[in-house]
Amino acid sequence: MSPNPTVKIKYHSLAPIGDSSMKKKKKVLFLIVILVVFIWILGIFSRSSESDLELGEDSLRAMLIQTQEELRISRQQMLHYEQMLTSSCVDQINAYHGNDQVPTIYVITPTYARPVQKAELTRLSHTFMLVPKLHWIIVEDATNKTELVANLLKESNINHTHLHALTPDQYKLKKKDGHWKKPRGVQQRNAALDWLRLFRSSDNDKGIVYFADDDNSYSLKLFSEMRRVKRVGVWPVGLVGGLKVEKSLVNAQGKVIGFNSMWAPQRPFPIDMAGFAINLDLINRNENVKFSFDVDRGYQESAILSKVVTSLSQLEPLADNCTKVYVWHTRTIDPTFAYEAVLKKKHMAPSDLGMEV
Numbered sequence: 001m002s003p004n005p006t007v008k009i010k011y012h013s014l015a016p017i018g019d020s021s022m023k024k025k026k027k028v029l030f031l032i033v034i035l036v037v038f039i040w041i042l043g044i045f046s047r048s049s050e051s052d053l054e055l056g057e058d059s060l061r062a063m064l065i066q067t068q069e070e071l072r073i074s075r076q077q078m079l080h081y082e083q084m085l086t087s088s089c090v091d092q093i094n095a096y097h098g099n100d101q102v103p104t105i106y107v108i109t110p111t112y113a114r115p116v117q118k119a120e121l122t123r124l125s126h127t128f129m130l131v132p133k134l135h136w137i138i139v140e141d142a143t144n145k146t147e148l149v150a151n152l153l154k155e156s157n158i159n160h161t162h163l164h165a166l167t168p169d170q171y172k173l174k175k176k177d178g179h180w181k182k183p184r185g186v187q188q189r190n191a192a193l194d195w196l197r198l199f200r201s202s203d204n205d206k207g208i209v210y211f212a213d214d215d216n217s218y219s220l221k222l223f224s225e226m227r228r229v230k231r232v233g234v235w236p237v238g239l240v241g242g243l244k245v246e247k248s249l250v251n252a253q254g255k256v257i258g259f260n261s262m263w264a265p266q267r268p269f270p271i272d273m274a275g276f277a278i279n280l281d282l283i284n285r286n287e288n289v290k291f292s293f294d295v296d297r298g299y300q301e302s303a304i305l306s307k308v309v310t311s312l313s314q315l316e317p318l319a320d321n322c323t324k325v326y327v328w329h330t331r332t333i334d335p336t337f338a339y340e341a342v343l344k345k346k347h348m349a350p351s352d353l354g355m356e357v
């Protein structure tokens, strides 16, 4: 039996035709798939970049809102500070400077070297910097004026006089003494009063004299009040004499009729040093207006006030008829430096080596 060539040929010729069309179809299918995948990927990309953009816009908008809010708060704070300054200081400075009728406030501060001195004087100077027409007479209880105080005064830019007057040894507080044991600030306040008598005259200089210890706390309002003193002004002092506030008692007519003091109430003027100011004129006209080491404990204020007023009715009650507290007799504790000794024991440098604290 011979094989049928036609069939054979037919068979062989048909097979390649079917193969190539399949391949074409596959190719087309493949291209379509590729195209679909490409379009799909393109879609994803365009969508994701859109959402990226949306996300970017959202966070930008949030940042903008946040910044706007911060700016609004800053603006409010600035306005607040401006108002504070305008009411407490700038207006007064503008009105006061160059106005001879406005008295200068001479603040007399005795001070002595100790670890907290720079902190106390910094606090004090930052209050005084805000008071117009203030002249700070700072008197160091020392044999010399120190760099520390001189630099502090220079930096503060406050009108000032820098003096020194050493407390005589027999009156100097010793380490073991209670702080009440001996009078403090006597020599220094007197040195300042002497300076005023030498360099200020009653005829040309209007002034108010105030004794401001370096450790008390002072409101700016106190200085506005004392600027009005004619002879001797008085006001309450917080945190003193075993009371929350020591104050003059004032009657309905606005006259001082007594005091609320509990400690040594028999004193003629049981008022703390921070609770009064005296017109410069009275000091300049009377050499005897000064402090003394020979007065009983707690009588310094009474001794000096007795020289400038003869009756309670001459006292001018300030701070809303002695109903407001604008000064506090704060006391700063002496810090201990236990670990400085440890450093020394270990032959290490003290913590403040080369620094002013």
Ligand code: UDP
Residues within 6 Å of the ligand: 109, 110, 111, 112, 140, 141, 167, 172, 173, 179, 180, 184, 185, 188, 212, 213, 214, 215, 331
């Ligand atoms: N003062 C001074 N030398 C001293 C002790 C105190 O110059 O040895 C100053 C002190 O710096 C302050 C004033 O005198 O300005 C009153 O002293 P302190 O504050 O200790 O008195 P207190 O608070 O007990 O009334």
Ligand code: MN
Residues within 6 Å of the ligand: 213, 215, 216, 330, 331
């Ligand atoms: Mn004090």
